[in-house]
Amino acid sequence: MSDTEDGSETEGRDYEVVVVGGGPAGVQTALYTTRLGHDTAVVDRGGGRAAMMLDTHNVIGVPEETSGNEFLQTAKEQVQSYGGDVVRDFVTEIERTDDGRFRLVGNDAEFLADRVVLAVGFNDERPDPPVPRTGKGLHYCLHCDAYMFIDRPVYVMGTGEAAAHVAMIMLNFTDDVDLLLRGEDPEWSDETDEQLRAHPIEIVDAEITGMQKSDDGWLEAFEFDDGTVRRYRGGFPMYGSNYNTDLPEQLGCDLNDDGTVAVDEGMETSVDGVYAVGDITPGHNQVPVAMGEGAKAGIDIHYGLRAFPRDLDEIREHGPVGADDVPNVSERIRGAAEAFEEARAPPLDVPDAEPADDD
Known part of the structure; x- marks a missing residue:
């Protein structure tokens, strides 16, 4: 059984979106999908290139003295405040199920998802010692x-x-x-x-x-x-990079000649429903770039998952959308949204409308 970082159990949980990797790209994706109303989990094994940063550079609004771990911890707490889960686990297997969803197997738990986001990055080839500590004379960016x-x-x-x-x-x-x-x-x-x-x-x-x-x-x-x-x-x-492509390869995602995962403009891979963001994709390996890719993926996922507007063919076959069908947000997300808003400002006390006079 695996626990979220707030201590709640997650075994058997079913999500619309599971993000594998808790770096800037993965957490930014989860921030968008959660705030757009989709049950989301970030499955993070810990560590990563961003976590090694002693200082955070080139990120507007984030002071230089903020460490990578502090930056990521704040980001994960934001996701949790909106109703998302952050789970400490290491995903080792992933497959498409018979019903078109995805089954992810970690060291401690399994997850089911409608969409998967791979934010698993790469590992820099480190030079042989003697070399200084990363960030104190050894720099990769x-x-x-x-x-x-x-x-x-x-x-x-x-x-x-x-x-x-x-x-x-x-x-x-x-x-x-x-x-x-x-x-x-x-x-x-x-x-x-x-x-x-x-x-x-x-x-x-x-x-x-x-x-x-x-x-x-x-x-x-x-x-x-x-x-x-x-x-x-x-x-x-400058000794190169080893891209973490085991999970993309298990799903059959196309790779580029340099070892990165091929994606379209919305960060979707060649496999429907599977997205890749951050350092595992082509382009500059920068925190703001990774965050931008996460935002693009989150929005693209929302377009594919949102229930409304309902397609005209569905309306013609099944009838109009009923009042009981909306809103299309889970109780978990709704509860988190209510708590979030109550913490910011008390709810408005709006009286029920009085019936209109006949005359």
């Missing part, structure tokens, strides 16, 4: 963190095309850029090599043997096997 390296010494670590190009890009922010090969041969093309060597970047062949850190844990310098010591504010390891 150029667009988030380049600002902090203005006029500071920075390294880029790697041997491929991406490493060479990121090193050149960093010259927009600082004139002190080293490209660390760590004893490996470069793998970039001859054209890239010619381009790279036309920029003021030092290519360091030597392997790292040690590092120096400040009292607060930030990287200060690397020590190399040629006896040199080079000082850095921090830098970027």
Whole structure:
């Protein structure tokens, strides 16, 4: 049996939407589907790239000093306040049922859903030690963190095309850029090599043997096997990404050549009713981008699940919509909405309308 983060049991629960993954993209999707009236659960194993952020950058309204964990915890509490569930579990299997729905199997519970959202992201390939702690000299997001390296010494670590190009890009922010090969041969093309060597970047062949850190844990310098010591504010390891495509592959979702999941404009995959959002899809791996994808998926899911307006063919076959048929919101969502509004302002005391006089 699995519990939600507020302690309620979820075994046997049936949802309209199950989101797998509790990062910014997944939680944003759940925020939309819950507020749009659909019973939703976020199934989150914990961790993830966003959770590792020591500070949150480039998100309007979120102070820089907000950690990734604080940011995500606030987001999950928002989903719960609107009537959604947040469940700590790890989904290992997923399949389409005979009636066209989806069955998800976690380590502790099973879930049924009309729509599934895969927000399972990827794992960065980490360089071999010695390397500093993530966020304190080891950074994975150029667009988030380049600002902090203005006029500071920075390294880029790697041997491929991406490493060479990121090193050149960093010259927009600082004139002190080293490209660390760590004893490996470069793998970039001859054209890239010619381009790279036309920029003021030092290519360091030597392997790292040690590092120096400040009292607060930030990287200060690397020590190399040629006896040199080079000082850095921090830098970027460029060794690629491993996309978490096990669940999409179980469902038969199409993948792109780079390993990401193929999606349409509404973030739906090649499998009807299955959506993918965030770092597992093509594009920039940014918190605001992921949130935008989650919003698009949530709205698209709502279009497919909402009961009204009822189709004309249905009306002609079954008759008009009756007063007892509306609103089409579960008791769970209705109760959460009432509690949410009562917490913000007391309900209006509106008297019943008086019958009109005959004369």
